[in-house]
Amino acid sequence: MLQSKKLTLALLINAALVSTAFASEQSESKGFVEDANGSVLFRTGYLTRDYKDVKPGDDTSSFAQTAIVKLDSGFTKGVVGFGVGVIGDASFKLGENGHTGNGMIPTHSKKNADGTKDAYDHWARGGAYVKARISNTTATYGTQVLDLPVLASNTARLVPEYFTGVLVQSNEIDNLNLVAGKFTENQYSSQINSDGNELDRAVVWGAKYTFNDDLKASYYGIDVKDKLDRHYANVNYNFGLKDGAALNFDLSGYHTEFSKDASTYSATGTIANPAYGTDAKDGGIAKTEKTNDIWAISTSYSKDVHNVMLAYQQNFGDVGYDYGGNADGAQSIYLPNSYLSDFVGNDEKSLGLQYNYNFKNHGLPGLNWTTAFVYGWDIDVRNRPKDGQEREFFNQVKYTVQSGFAKDVSLRLRHSYYRANDEYKSVYMPDTNEWRIWLDIPVKLF
Secondary structure (H helix, E strand, C coil), X not given: CHHHHHHHHHXXXXXXXXXXXXXXXXXXXXXXXXXXXXXXXXXXXXXXXXXXXXXXXXXXXXXXXXXXXXXXCCCCCCCEEEEEEEEXXXXXXXXXXXXXXXXXXXXXXXXXXXXXXXXXXXXXXXXEEEEEEECCEEXXXXXXXXXXXXXXXXXXXXXXXXXXXXXXXXXXXXXEEEEEEEEEEEECCCCCCCCCCCCCCEEEEEEEEECCCCEEEEEEEEEECCCEEEEEEEXXXXXXXXXXXXXXXXXXXXXXXXXXXXXXXXXXXXXXXXXXXXXHHHCCECCCCEEEEEXXXXXXXXXXXXXXXXXXXXXXXXXXXXXXXXXXXXXXXXXXXXXXXXXXXXXXXXXXXXXXXXXXXXXXXXXXXXXXXXEEEEECCCCCCCCEEEEEEEEEEXXXXXXXXXXXXXXXXXXXXXXXXXXXXXXXXXXXXXXXXXXXXXXXXX
């Protein structure tokens, strides 16, 4: 029996090795140098927030220039391929930047007499990674930019958010993508320290399956030590209509279980009250376990240059979604009603309408305009009746050069008009007018 098991194991190992020689990502490797690529993104970024009904000095404004570099080798040839890479950014501020605080620019730890902190004049961040690949499975260890629904790098600022750890991605089964990883450092876009968020341990896993061109489903999970367990699921279906039109249906949601030591910036809900230590001196730590469920359903209609989306989103549980401070830089919210506000208050319901127009029929195929309005209501604000409300009017215009020497250069202007009633703004965000202007110039090095 033992010999039989050894023979079976040997056959399985042999089959696995043989399979790597046929039609796999690794078998098609051209080499360490031959498949290498390098790029630099020159970005000029401006972000300003005009807060209403607060002191003028509380407004934030940041203006800076950066170069985001990525150098990535190919994989060596053979059954197992190896490679290396570097990712990082070097930046400097433009102007005084006297009202920082919006996640754009790092600030010195020492406070001024008025309680403000001076922005860095120039700074650099980044790191290296190593990678290995066998067949259609790749493992990467080191500094990375992540794009997972439960652990996503914030890329909505001047420079990206970085995570340090290992991520394995596998495509061994047709139409199925599997991921698993563990990360031990988290660096926000505005932090110099590579572990500025003091991440202890975040373990992620997930799967995405493509049934056909029109139907896809995915599930992802994360366990952040002493903070939270979070699960995400999504189903997306595309239904073709006549004359090139299409309907898209998307259903997605999160289930989160917070540990008693998790920080909850919103501190909303009946379970969050001074008896559990949710006042400022405790940093918003609830000292008791809490849960949140949030789901959304959206329907989009597209035809030619038009796309219109209607979305409904709702929260359940003890507190709001409360991503901040527990895992990452508040980017892990893959739901439709997400703009300046993500409409994630405790028990909040929100309805959003978005419209996108492509100007290609006017001779400007790289020009797009997106406008949206979202209204949220029934927010359960601590120690108050369940009557919190918020609304946002969003507009964005983006132009990307389509050809010529400046191909892929883009300019993006984004504006949010955000308002909330007194009950909700007191615990979430003041009335705000925000502008973001990004100029991106990508350059391919090799």
